[in-house]
Amino acid sequence: MNGLDIFLDAFFNPAVTAKYLPDILRGMVVTVQVALAVVVTGISLGLALAALRSFRLPGVNLLIVFFVDIFRALPPLIVILLVYFGLPNVGISLPSFAVLWVVLSLVLAAFAEEIFWSGILAIRKGQWEAARSTGLNFAQTLAHVVLPQAVRMTVPPLTNRTIAITKNTALGAVIGVPEILMQAQTAQSFSGNATPLLLGSLAYIALFVPVVILGRWLETRFAWGRA
Amino acid sequence: MPDSAAMLDVAGLRKSFGDIEVLKGIDLALQAQELVFVIGPSGSGKSTFLRCCNLLEQPSEGSIRVDSVELLDPRTDINKMRQRIGMVFQSFNLYPHMNAAGNIMLALRKVLGKSKAEAREIAESCLARVGLAEKAEAYPNELSGGQQQRVAIARAMALEPKIMLFDEPTSALDPELVGSVLTVMRELREAGMTMMVVSHEMRFARDAADRVVFMDDGLIVEQGTPDQIFGAPQQERTRAFLTNFQA
Ligand SMILES: Nc1ncnc2c1ncn2[C@@H]1O[C@H](COP(=O)(O)OP(=O)(O)OP(=O)(O)O)[C@@H](O)[C@H]1O
Ligand SMILES: [Mg+2]
Numbered sequence: 001m002n003g004l005d006i007f008l009d010a011f012f013n014p015a016v017t018a019k020y021l022p023d024i025l026r027g028m029v030v031t032v033q034v035a036l037a038v039v040v041t042g043i044s045l046g047l048a049l050a051a052l053r054s055f056r057l058p059g060v061n062l063l064i065v066f067f068v069d070i071f072r073a074l075p076p077l078i079v080i081l082l083v084y085f086g087l088p089n090v091g092i093s094l095p096s097f098a099v100l101w102v103v104l105s106l107v108l109a110a111f112a113e114e115i116f117w118s119g120i121l122a123i124r125k126g127q128w129e130a131a132r133s134t135g136l137n138f139a140q141t142l143a144h145v146v147l148p149q150a151v152r153m154t155v156p157p158l159t160n161r162t163i164a165i166t167k168n169t170a171l172g173a174v175i176g177v178p179e180i181l182m183q184a185q186t187a188q189s190f191s192g193n194a195t196p197l198l199l200g201s202l203a204y205i206a207l208f209v210p211v212v213i214l215g216r217w218l219e220t221r222f223a224w225g226r227a
Numbered sequence: 228m229p230d231s232a233a234m235l236d237v238a239g240l241r242k243s244f245g246d247i248e249v250l251k252g253i254d255l256a257l258q259a260q261e262l263v264f265v266i267g268p269s270g271s272g273k274s275t276f277l278r279c280c281n282l283l284e285q286p287s288e289g290s291i292r293v294d295s296v297e298l299l300d301p302r303t304d305i306n307k308m309r310q311r312i313g314m315v316f317q318s319f320n321l322y323p324h325m326n327a328a329g330n331i332m333l334a335l336r337k338v339l340g341k342s343k344a345e346a347r348e349i350a351e352s353c354l355a356r357v358g359l360a361e362k363a364e365a366y367p368n369e370l371s372g373g374q375q376q377r378v379a380i381a382r383a384m385a386l387e388p389k390i391m392l393f394d395e396p397t398s399a400l401d402p403e404l405v406g407s408v409l410t411v412m413r414e415l416r417e418a419g420m421t422m423m424v425v426s427h428e429m430r431f432a433r434d435a436a437d438r439v440v441f442m443d444d445g446l447i448v449e450q451g452t453p454d455q456i457f458g459a460p461q462q463e464r465t466r467a468f469l470t471n472f473q474a
Contacts, residue, residue, distance in 0.1 A: 129283050130320035130379075134334035134386060135310040144333055148324050 009193075016195040020187035024199045027183035028207060034100055034179060035166040035207075041105040042165070043158070046112025047151070053113070054120050054142055064113065071110035076168050079103045084175045100172040108165045115158050119150030155222045159215035163208065170204075180204060233292070234259045234390050234421040235280065240289035242275055249275050251445035253289070257390065257423060262416050264432040264453075265425045267442035268468055273425040276442070277392045280423070281312040294389050310338055313383030313391035317398050319375040321367040327354060327378045328363040331385045339386065353381035357411045373404030377411050384415070391415065393424040429472050433457060441465045 053064050071079075084099045094102070123146050131141040173182040184200030233256040242250040249272045257263050265273050278284040280291060282298055282305050291298045293312055298305065321330050328350040335346035354360055357377035367375055376396055383391055393412070397405040409431050416422060416435055426432070432439055432453055439456040441449045441464075449462045460466045 124320075126316060126318050126320035127322065130314075130316065130322070130382075131333070133281055133283065133309055133312070133314040134382065135306045135338040136334060137306050140337050144337065145322055149322075152324065 011194050011198045013191075013193050013195040016187075016191045016193045017199065020183075020191065020196045021199060023183040023187055024180060024196065024203055027178060027180035027200070028203050030097075030172075030177065031169050031179040031203075031207065034097065034104070034169045034172065034177065037101045038104040038108055038166055038169070039162055041101070042108025043112050043162070045105065045109035047116050047147075049109065049113040050116035050120060050150075051142060051147065053117055054146075055138070068110045068113050071107050072114070076103060076107050076165075077171050077174070079107070080171055080175060096172065096175040096177045099175060100169065100177050104165060104168055104171075107168070108162065111161045111165065112158060115154045115161065116147075116150060119154040120146055122153060123149055152222045156215075156219045159218060163211055163215065166211075167204070167208065232259075233257060234261075234294060235423065236290075236292040237276075237280065238290045240276070240279060240291065241287045242272075242279055242284060243287045248287075249445050250279070250286070253442075253445075253447060255440065255447060255450075257421055259389075259421050260419045261437045262422045262424065262435055264436040264439045265423060265442060266427070266429075266432070266439060266468070267448075271442045272445045273442055274394050277314075277394050277423065277425055280392055281309050281314055283314075306338070310334070310386045311389045313386065313388035315376070315380055315383055315391065315393045315396050317395040319367070319372070319379045319399070321375055321379055321382075323367050326364050326366050327359065327370070327381075330367075330378055331382045334382070335385055349385050350381075353385045354378070356384070356414070357381045358407065371404060372400045373407045376400065376408045380408070380411055380415070384420075388420075390421040390423065393422065393426065395425055395427070397426065397428055427472070429457065441468065443468070 049064050049068075053061055080099060080103045083094070083103055084096060087093065120142075127145055127149070128141055131145040132138075136144070169177075169179055170181040172179045173185060176182065180200050180203045184196040184203075187196035188194060235255075235257040237253055237255045240250055240253040241248065253276055255263070265276070267273050275284055279286045280293070280298075282291075286299065289299070293308060296303055296308060298308055321327075322333070325333065328347060331350035331353055332343075332346040335341045335349055336343065341349070351360065351363055354363055357380055359374060359377055359381070362370060362374060362378070365374075367378070370378065376399075380396075396412070397408050400408065405428070409428065412422070412424070412431075413435055424432075424436075434453075436453050438450060439453050440447055441456060441460075441462070443464050449456065449460060449465045456465065457469065460469060
């Protein structure tokens with residue numbers, strides 16, 4: 001075999017591809033499930049926390065800031081390991097899928113809260129005053145005037161952060177969530193061939209390039225001339 | 228003594244920001260259907276005074292009665308009272324994510340609890356009154372400054388307030404757009420609205436105001452009819468201020 005053949009055999013082996021492609025595809029389904037669950041819960045929780053924070057209740061705000069800072073500072077992997085391997089010692093054992101979902105949701109919620117909060121702070125005081133002067137109360141003003149504008153403003157940073165955090169679904173491999181990386185690694189060790197890892201990469205590209213494109217579209221869709 | 232016939236009755240109003248006292252005891256009553264103009268140098272407290280009248284600023288001391296209801300009474304529901312006190316801002320403050328009709332409908336729906344169809348109908352008739360019947364679907368960034376300010380007036384008017392407060396409604400407008408806003412204000416006055424207007428549009432004050440109030444350094448220095456204030460001001464400070472405006 002010459003060099004090219006060796007290379008092709010290592011990364012583009014047709015027999016290995018045929019054998020393990022179904023596993024990779026199953027992994028893609030799991031990755032999509034975790035990612036969607038994380039995006040929905042993470043962003044909703046982040047928005048809820050930012051909205052709660054705008055009421056400026058002293059004790060509550062301290063807790064929110066504490067939570068946000070902790071989850072922005074910790075590497076997600078260590079939290080995943082801590083929860084998955086630590087909690088059973090105190091009698092709580094969660095399935096690996098749930099651990100991955102909860103931890104990544106909390107991480108995304110922490111970042112999303114900060115992004116939404118900066119959006120809320122960026123809304124000019126005049127918007128609050130105009131709404132309050134027509135008799136809307138604080139919560140109505142927040143819900144109908146401030147948040148819709150803040151959310152639109154935060155689409156670009158939020159999209160970037162969401163993509164970065166959903167890619168962390170690959171961390172599920174270390175606790176046995178059968179997502180793309182886990183499937184690829186398993187196939188690689190059974191076959192002794194790197195083709196499954198390449199397939200895994202392609203699977204991530206197939207999933208995330210459309211998301212990146214969607215994010216870019218959202219950015220233009222929500223960019224409007226601010227009066 | 229509170230003036231029971233007054234639409235707005237302010238007595239002994241004081242407001243401090245930290246150590247700085249900005250309003251030093253304002254007494255002023257507006258009768259129903261009266262148009263009162265408030266003039267005075269920059270920093271004299273005109274905006275603060277206006278903003279106290281719907282509690283956008285919390286006064287430090289005094290009494291503010293709107294339609295005989297004391298705003299500073301802790302039992303008063305301020306959100307309810309604000310429906311009766313329209314406010315128009317220098318910077319329009321339209322909601323940029325809603326079209327003209329949506330801007331007007333929001334409070335009608337959420338505060339007065341009107342149905343969507345009802346709110347829409349009111350919004351359209353208010354837009355027609357300010358000469359913008361065609362612009363119901365337009366977003367604020369698609370409107371000129373004068374049009375935005377007229378939508379803002381329509382938004383305040385839609386709640387059928389008892390009194391309307393205007394804080395320099397034409398100061399952010401190009402000169403050629405001022406007229407359209409003043410026309411709307413004049414029509415409001417003719418329709419019997421009680422209005423308090425902070426503005427430098429002296430010509431408008433001359434023809435439209437019932438009374439002109441001159442404020443300086445947190446106090447009302449002098450007040451009277453436009454002819455008295457512009458023609459024969461009694462106080463030196465009023466005279467000094469007005470020399471900048473005689474055109
Ligand atoms: N939120 C605030 N915090 C601290 N000081 C304030 C605040 N709002 C107003 N002031 C001060 O109160 C004084 C009166 O301000 P105000 O805006 O009422 O004046 P004005 O007569 O409306 O002036 P202008 O003609 O420039 O609009 C000013 O010295 C101003 O700096
Ligand atoms: Mg002012």
